[in-house]
Amino acid sequence: MTHPAASLTDRLRDEIDTTGPISVSRxxxxxxxxxxxxxYHKGEAIGASGDFITAPEVxxxxxxxxxxxxxxxxxxxxxxxxxxxxxxxxxRGTLAADMQRGYEMxxxxxxxxxxxxxxxxxxxxxxxxxxxxxxxxxMIEDMADLPAAPLFGVANEFFDALGVDQVIWQNGQxxxxxxxxxxxxxxxxIGPVCTSEDLIPYAPxxxxxxxxxxxxxxxxxxxxxxxxxxxxxxHGGALLVIDYGKSDQLGDTLQAVANHRPVPPLSVCxxxxxxxxxxxxxxxxxxxxxxxxxxxxxxxxxxxxxxxxAERAEALRHPDMPEQDRQLLAAIDRLVSPAQMxxxxxxxxxxxxxxxxxxxxxxxxxxxxx
Ligand code: SAH
Numbered sequence: 001m002t003h004p005a006a007s008l009t010d011r012l013r014d015e016i017d018t019t020g021p022i023s024v025s026r027x028x029x030x031x032x033x034x035x036x037x038x039x040y041h042k043g044e045a046i047g048a049s050g051d052f053i054t055a056p057e058v059x060x061x062x063x064x065x066x067x068x069x070x071x072x073x074x075x076x077x078x079x080x081x082x083x084x085x086x087x088x089x090x091x092r093g094t095l096a097a098d099m100q101r102g103y104e105m106x107x108x109x110x111x112x113x114x115x116x117x118x119x120x121x122x123x124x125x126x127x128x129x130x131x132x133x134x135x136x137x138x139m140i141e142d143m144a145d146l147p148a149a150p151l152f153g154v155a156n157e158f159f160d161a162l163g164v165d166q167v168i169w170q171n172g173q174x175x176x177x178x179x180x181x182x183x184x185x186x187x188x189x190i191g192p193v194c195t196s197e198d199l200i201p202y203a204p205x206x207x208x209x210x211x212x213x214x215x216x217x218x219x220x221x222x223x224x225x226x227x228x229x230x231x232x233x234x235h236g237g238a239l240l241v242i243d244y245g246k247s248d249q250l251g252d253t254l255q256a257v258a259n260h261r262p263v264p265p266l267s268v269c270x271x272x273x274x275x276x277x278x279x280x281x282x283x284x285x286x287x288x289x290x291x292x293x294x295x296x297x298x299x300x301x302x303x304x305x306x307x308x309x310a311e312r313a314e315a316l317r318h319p320d321m322p323e324q325d326r327q328l329l330a331a332i333d334r335l336v337s338p339a340q341m342x343x344x345x346x347x348x349x350x351x352x353x354x355x356x357x358x359x360x361x362x363x364x365x366x367x368x369x370x
Contacts, residue, residue: 301342
């Protein structure tokens with residue numbers, strides 16, 4: 001038994017020695033949220049001085065445009081008067097502050113509605129409280145703590161931080177892919193053969209897998225999306241879900257970033273952001289099962305351009321201040337260019353069941369042939 005004050009790495013090694021290899025989701029959650037050494041526990045990860053930059057940290061225009069979009073569609077999805085605002089995983093609170101300003105700029109009643117923040121990290125919670133003083137703020141740790149009211153909000157780079165599990169095709173069978181030890185180092189190991197029950201969350205699996213093929217599923221994402229979808233199906237509202245992602249469960253998408261550089265995900269326990277690529281198809285299936293609808297995903301670049309980010313940036317240019325002007329154009333390029341965040345990042349919108357496609361999602365309509 002390791003000493004309680006031992007490092008997270010030593011405690012995880014001890015756990016693996018005692019109980020055998022652990023699931024990938026268990027490893028991720030320990031690295032991110034361990035009470036003493038978890039990466040998010042410290043709340044220092046995000047921003048230019050942190051390890052990675054998220055869209056709201058690139059430009060305030062991002063949050064302002066999301067607020068304008070939600071304010072515009074609110075009347076179609078229950079209205080703003082009795083609604084609550086919501087954000088899942090608000091990090092430093094930058095996006096919430098920008099959206100507050102966005103709601104005020106377009107005169108939306110949402111500007112004065114209470115803001116519910118789903119946040120697990122003490123470090124980030126303290127920063128959010130310090131930063132967001134305008135509207136009544138309620139911190140929650142579980143979606144079940146939301147009041148019965150229409151909800152308008154956003155989850156930006158939230159689902160990628162939830163635990164993902166993996167299976168691997170080996171010798172004609174699917175096996176669990178787990179985290180074990182190779183000497184002192186954490187290493188992926190082949191676990192027990194999967195039962196057909198184990199494989200249900202991974203469906204549909206490839207029909208003719210090749211040796212070493214990997215598939216992923218995120219039970220935690222499915223559980224939280226189910227709660228979000230049930231809430232919106234019953235009470236109305238709209239939730240933007242933005243993340244790097246795709247629409248299948250194929251491949252090993254686990255990644256870690258420290259100091260703005262990719263690092264091997266098992267090498268820097270608690271010292272790096274460890275995330276996965278979100279499977280939007282799985283989120284859409286869960287939403288549908290809860291009688292809600294997930295529209296999209298569409299690439300972030302196309303979404304923002306359709307909402308008018310280029311026109312908004314033009315209005316904010318600084319002809320007399322070349323450095324600020326250059327920074328503004330570089331920020332917009334970073335958000336929309338396919339080579340930067342514009343293509344890998346996707347946007348989807350969770351709404352009650354119905355038809356039609358709101359602003360920002362025209363490319364989805366085209367692709368669906370609708
Ligand atoms: N949305 C922010 C931060 C993204 S980092 C931005 O765009 O800058 C991921 C955020 O999700 C962090 O605030 C993290 O603490 C939070 N988070 C991750 N898993 C969570 C969970 N299960 N419950 C609540 N918050 C969680």
